[in-house]
Amino acid sequence: MTETEYDGPEDDRSGNDRSGSRFGAALDRLRRDRGIWRRGIVLALCAVALTLLMVFHSDIPNRIGNLGSLTETFLPWLGLFVPLLLVLALVRRSATALIALLLPAVVWLNLFGGLVADKSAAGGDLTVATHNVNADNPDPAGTARQLAASGADVLALEELKGDVVPAYEEGLAEEYPYHSVQGTVGLWSKLPLRAAQPVDIRMGWTRAMRANVVTPKGEVAVYVAHLPSVRVKLNAGFTANQRDISANALGEAISADRHERVVLLGDLNGTMNDRALNAVTSQLRSTQGAAGDGFGFSWPASFPMARIDQIMVKGVEPMSSWALPETQSDHLPIAARVQL
Structure with missing residues (x-):
C-alpha cells in the first residue's frame, strides 16, 4: 500500500500522531502572543461593571425614575450578558476578559443559582x-x-x-x-x-x-x-x-x-x-x-x-x-x- 492510499490517522513518517504536535503548536502560539493580555481591556471593564451592578443593585437610587426598582425587577436577566461577553472575549482571544468574566458569573450564581435547581418536594396538605x-x-x-x-x-x-x-x-x-x-x-x-x-x-x-x-x-x-x-x-x-x-x-x-x-x-x-x-x-x-x-x-x-x-x-x-x-x-x- 502506498502513502497516497493510506486512510488511517494522520501520522508522520515515523508513525507518530500529529494531532498532539498541532495542539502543542497552538499553545505555543498563545504563549508567544503577547497581546493576549492587552486585548479585551474594554470587555474586562464591562465584566467588572456588570459585577458591580449586581452586587450593589440596592444602592442604585430611586430618585430618578425609580431606576433602582426597575433594575431589581429584571435583575436575573443581567446574567445574559455573561455568555455574550464570553463569546466576545473568545473572538478577541483575550485572557484578561476571560478571567474578568469569572466575577459576574460567580456573583450571578450566588444570587440566583439556587433558583435554577428544583427544590420542590412531595407532600403538603x-x-x-x-x-x-x-x-x-x-x-x-x-x-x-x-x-x-x-x-x-x-x-x-x-x-x-x-x-x-x-x-x-x-x-x-x-x-x-x-x-x-x-x-x-x-x-x-x-x-x-x-x-x-x-x-x-x-x-x-x-x-x-x-x-x-x-x-x-x-x-x-x-x-x-x-x-x-x-x-x-x-x-x-x-x-x-x-x-x-x-x-x-x-x-x-x-x-x-x-x-x-x-x-x-x-x-x-x-x-x-x-x-x-x-x-x-x-x-x-x-x-x-x-x-x-x-x-x-x-x-x-x-x-x-x-x-x-x-x-x-x-x-x-x-x-x-x-x-x-x-x-x-x-x-x-x-x-x-x-x-x-
Whole structure:
C-alpha cells in the first residue's frame, strides 16, 4: 500500500500522531502572543461593571425614575450578558476578559443559582393559587373553568370587574362553595371562610382583603392583594410611588396580624428583589424561592420575564411551587403546595 492510499490517522513518517504536535503548536502560539493580555481591556471593564451592578443593585437610587426598582425587577436577566461577553472575549482571544468574566458569573450564581435547581418536594396538605385575571379578559367563563380544574384548595383572583364577577362565581361555584369578593379582589375556597374583610392599602378603593380559611389543622390567615401597577411616564421614567405606599400599608397589616400562619396571594407588581416590597418580603417567604423549580416568571404571559405575582407564607412550610397553564389573561396563574 502506498502513502497516497493510506486512510488511517494522520501520522508522520515515523508513525507518530500529529494531532498532539498541532495542539502543542497552538499553545505555543498563545504563549508567544503577547497581546493576549492587552486585548479585551474594554470587555474586562464591562465584566467588572456588570459585577458591580449586581452586587450593589440596592444602592442604585430611586430618585430618578425609580431606576433602582426597575433594575431589581429584571435583575436575573443581567446574567445574559455573561455568555455574550464570553463569546466576545473568545473572538478577541483575550485572557484578561476571560478571567474578568469569572466575577459576574460567580456573583450571578450566588444570587440566583439556587433558583435554577428544583427544590420542590412531595407532600403538603393545602394547595393555594392566585391569578390576575385581567379586567379586559375576553373569556372570563373559560378562565374560571381552567382555574376550577387546577386542583387548588384556595384560589385568589385579582382585577375583578364588577360586571364579570358573576361569570367567575358561576364558573367556580361547583368546586368552591365558599367565596368572598371585596372590591376588585376575591377569594374562593373548598374550605370554610371566616371573617372576610377588606384591607386598606391606601388607594381609595378596595384592592386587598383578608379572610381566615378554616382547615382541619386550624385556621390560616389568607391575604389577597393587588398592588398598584408600576408606570412608565415620558416625563418621569419608571414610577412606582403609589405601589410603594400600598406595599408599606400591606406590610403594616400583615405585621399587626396575630395569626401565626399567614399566606399572601396576589399581584404585587414587583419581584422579591424589589426593595420597595421590603415591608412585605421581610416578613414572609416566597414559595417559589423556597420550593420552586426555576424562576417561576409570571408576566407577561406571552413571554414571562418577571415574577410579579407572588405566593408568600409565614408559619407554614412550602413544599412546591409552580406556574399554571396560560389563560386569556396577560398574567400566568401560579400555585403552591404548603404543609400546615
